[in-house]
Amino acid sequence: DDETPTIAVHPTRKVSQINPNIYAGFTEHMGRCIYGGIYDPGNPLSDENGFRKDVVDALKELNIPTVRYPGGNFCATYHWLDGVGPKDQRPSRPELAWLGTETNQFGTDEFMKWCETVGTEPYLCFNFGTGTLDEALAWVEYCNGTGNTYYANMRRKNGREEPYNVKYWALGNEVWGPWQVEQMTKEAYAHKALQWAKALKLLDPSLVLILCGQDGTASWDYYTLKQCLVPAHSALSTSAVPLIDMHSIHMYTSSNEHLPNATAPLAAERAIEITSALIDLARIENKVPPSQPRPTICFDEWNVWDPIRAEGSLGAEESYTLSDALAVAIWLNVFVRKSRDVGMACIAQTVNVISPLMTTKEGIIKQTTWWPLYLFSRFMRGWTVSAHVSCGVYEGETAPVWLRSAMDTPWLDVSASLGEDGYVDLVVVNINEKRGFETKIEGVRGPVDVYTVTGEGVQSTNMKGKEEVSIRESKWDGGVHYEFPKHSMTLMRWKAE
Ligand code: AHR
Known part of the structure; x- marks a missing residue:
């Protein structure tokens, strides 16, 4: 949709x-x-x-x-x-x-x-x-x-x-x-x-x-x-x-x-x-x-x-x-x-x-x-490579900094690189604290190693005697859609063609 x-x-x-x-x-x-x-x-x-x-x-x-x-x-x-x-x-x-x-x-x-x-x-x-x-x-x-x-x-x-x-x-x-x-x-x-x-x-x-x-x-x-x-x-x-x-x-x-x-x-x-x-x-x-x-x-x-x-x-x-x-x-x-x-x-x-x-x-x-x-x-x-995201933007003032006031803030923030080892790495930050985003990813090739940084809520901290935020590792077959969970950073890596 x-x-x-x-x-x-x-x-x-x-x-x-x-x-x-x-x-x-x-x-x-x-x-x-x-x-x-x-x-x-x-x-x-x-x-x-x-x-x-x-x-x-x-x-x-x-x-x-x-x-x-x-x-x-x-x-x-x-x-x-x-x-x-x-x-x-x-x-x-x-x-x-x-x-x-x-x-x-x-x-x-x-x-x-x-x-x-x-x-x-x-x-x-x-x-x-x-x-x-x-x-x-x-x-x-x-x-x-x-x-x-x-x-x-x-x-x-x-x-x-x-x-x-x-x-x-x-x-x-x-x-x-x-x-x-x-x-x-x-x-x-x-x-x-x-x-x-x-x-x-x-x-x-x-x-x-x-x-x-x-x-x-x-x-x-x-x-x-x-x-x-x-x-x-x-x-x-x-x-x-x-x-x-x-x-x-x-x-x-x-x-x-x-x-x-x-x-x-x-x-x-x-x-x-x-x-x-x-x-x-x-x-x-x-x-x-x-x-x-x-x-x-x-x-x-x-x-x-x-x-x-x-x-x-x-x-x-x-x-x-x-x-x-x-x-x-x-x-x-x-x-x-x-x-x-x-x-x-x-x-x-x-x-x-x-x-x-x-x-x-x-x-x-x-x-x-x-x-x-x-x-x-x-x-x-290695190299920054082209990664384009098309998605909705947050309503209203998101970054209260003068430089941003006239600019859109997209739902997802991304960057991608190609390493000497021939691997493509894609980072996707889903800032939204309420919802995940099912996303179509073009150019991905499975199998994909996935590293997710997240926690219970945006106020989770590691400073209260417990590690509430850390990395979770998983695998993905590289199909068409991937859901980026709410309030998370995801790093995906796969071998380039
Ligand atoms: O990093 C703390 C301080 O912030 C640095 O000493 C100074 O350069 C900056 O204002």
């Missing part, structure tokens, strides 16, 4: 390659993310480095390619030199982002070691508040230097002979924010970012430098892109080395009502489209030669977050529901659909703070939002 949705998947129509970095993480010196989260010396669950083994194992399962560090807002007053060398000589300092005390017991070398343990790549953020360019250059030299130079030798003295080869570096964090020690006008920021980028690329042209954007749609984004996406600096060895490689944007979504909560991430899709257009516009206006690689978007903070409802003094320990898990599934559908433009996306954050993974003294809890992240990271890799 007219009401029956149809999903048409075309595995041969490749849209763009999915950068594995869309499954990146973020660990900040904030709340219990580092201390008591990934680093808990003395706990029997920790290894000889003080790293929580259960957290490491869980993150290995998640297979996160890159992790951002040390913030966040924390960066604005962080001096990396405080956090290297013998631990008993490291200073404790007042910390101005979250108003605590930073003991510096966990610093650059500990983070690098932790990344190696987890099997992930580091992404570091410079201090654009109280930090200097000299300090930034020194940090790069400390991490990546191979010569007989002062900071490279300091790293060797601290026990690490080989360079860490840190590729990703951010030119500040949310510098536009009124809460920042580092707050600047867009004019001042663009000037400083360009100056730092020149010096940093002269030191090491292989760095991937990430410009600090806002949400991708602000005049801040327009202005900073226009000023900083310029033809390569003449002192650099080749015109293929741009000063800026990525543009960072941040967005957190939430609502107390299920439908707007689950669908609000669609605003991010619009923000990505706008940012992408601003990148093109800046390159056209600045006459950047096409040989210079086009910057991608680094969505280096995204998640569902409502600091009012979340627990803890920082409003950071969220107790996620099934509704939030569906929102995370839609966030990830957006990144897969927009894989041409998104070079990295970091869920904020990786442990305890606004996170799908929580620790207690005795173990870990995988929140509802863990499961969509796990399924996407495991299967939605």
Whole structure:
């Protein structure tokens, strides 16, 4: 009938390659993310480095390619030199982002070691508040230097002979924010970012430098892109080395009502489209030669977050529901659909703070939002392929975000990929809390492995002593119709022809 949705998947129509970095993480010196989260010396669950083994194992399962560090807002007053060398000589300092005390017991070398343990790549953020360019250059030299130079030798003295080869570096964090020690006008920021980028690329042209954007749609984004996406600096060895490689944007979504909560991430899709257009516009206006690689978007903070409802003094320990898990599934559908433009996306954050993974003294809890992240990271890799859904749309205002106000919200939210292994993966999120949708799927070939994330109701949570939301595995013969259950995320996979 007219009401029956149809999903048409075309595995041969490749849209763009999915950068594995869309499954990146973020660990900040904030709340219990580092201390008591990934680093808990003395706990029997920790290894000889003080790293929580259960957290490491869980993150290995998640297979996160890159992790951002040390913030966040924390960066604005962080001096990396405080956090290297013998631990008993490291200073404790007042910390101005979250108003605590930073003991510096966990610093650059500990983070690098932790990344190696987890099997992930580091992404570091410079201090654009109280930090200097000299300090930034020194940090790069400390991490990546191979010569007989002062900071490279300091790293060797601290026990690490080989360079860490840190590729990703951010030119500040949310510098536009009124809460920042580092707050600047867009004019001042663009000037400083360009100056730092020149010096940093002269030191090491292989760095991937990430410009600090806002949400991708602000005049801040327009202005900073226009000023900083310029033809390569003449002192650099080749015109293929741009000063800026990525543009960072941040967005957190939430609502107390299920439908707007689950669908609000669609605003991010619009923000990505706008940012992408601003990148093109800046390159056209600045006459950047096409040989210079086009910057991608680094969505280096995204998640569902409502600091009012979340627990803890920082409003950071969220107790996620099934509704939030569906929102995370839609966030990830957006990144897969927009894989041409998104070079990295970091869920904020990786442990305890606004996170799908929580620790207690005795173990870990995988929140509802863990499961969509796990399924996407495991299967939605390779290429985004064309998937078209025709179905009804929700009535009225669904996502209370300005960007969405004039757009439809379809009943089903989908994305599809084709992996190196020759498997097609299709994700379908049925947001509706009252009804399933019998759906015609074109292009499917049985047998189909089916993974369903759902629970009793949209308020189900894993934080009340019981795992109410997890994955259910089943098989389907790949017939014409499949019913997507109410309030669920379904991932289907089958071998392409
Ligand atoms: O992720 C929590 C905080 O949110 C980050 O420190 C900051 O960048 C953002 O405002």
